[in-house]
Amino acid sequence: GAGVSQSPSNKVTEKGKDVELRCDPISGHTALYWYRQSLGQGLEFLIYFQGNSAPDKSGLPSDRFSAERTGGSVSTLTIQRTQQEDSAVYLCASGRTGFTGELFFGEGSRLTVL
């Protein structure tokens, strides 16, 4: 596609339920990031995929969070047993191999945990 696509745009769930957030990066981009942005706050790094290398999971806040990237393209961020503090906008971004740092962002998935 022309840009980074994220779905769903908005998700409301009950505490304790599992959620999956999807990211479809720009075709050919090997780098893929997930960030979390709480209301009015900065971007918190969650996880980074680069080609076939092992992902950098150093930003995942707990073992309830996991992410995978299939075939070097689409990525899914899964949050198990959601908590109210998980409420945030989850942003996905992608970049080219050897990229100088410019990332192309999706519009994010807003997660609300009741």
Place this chain on the structure above:
Amino acid sequence: AQTVTQSQPEMSVQEAETVTLSCTYDTSESDYYLFWYKQPPSRQMILVIRQEAYKQQNATENRFSVNFQKAAKSFSLKISDSQLGDAAMYFCAYRSFGSGNTGKLIFGQGTTLQVKP
């Protein structure tokens, strides 16, 4: 670990005036990239300007320019002739340069810019 700090949570500027947003960072590396990203209310982040640390010349992109002070680890963004469409949240970001790094971008906390007509 590298850190990025934006000490101005909010700034305002009159339309057509000039405003400067501050950013400082901490790193032990000598080569890296610095960026300013803009996030309008639509949520989609957009790259505004990029600076390579090995370049002494400050980057410029139309009405946007930076003041890069490597020794002071400072990277401010100047917006000239401010327009209503410049109203957004601005993020300063850092990325390591070279092999062996994860390449992840580290963002500051953001500065919300209000443009008054």
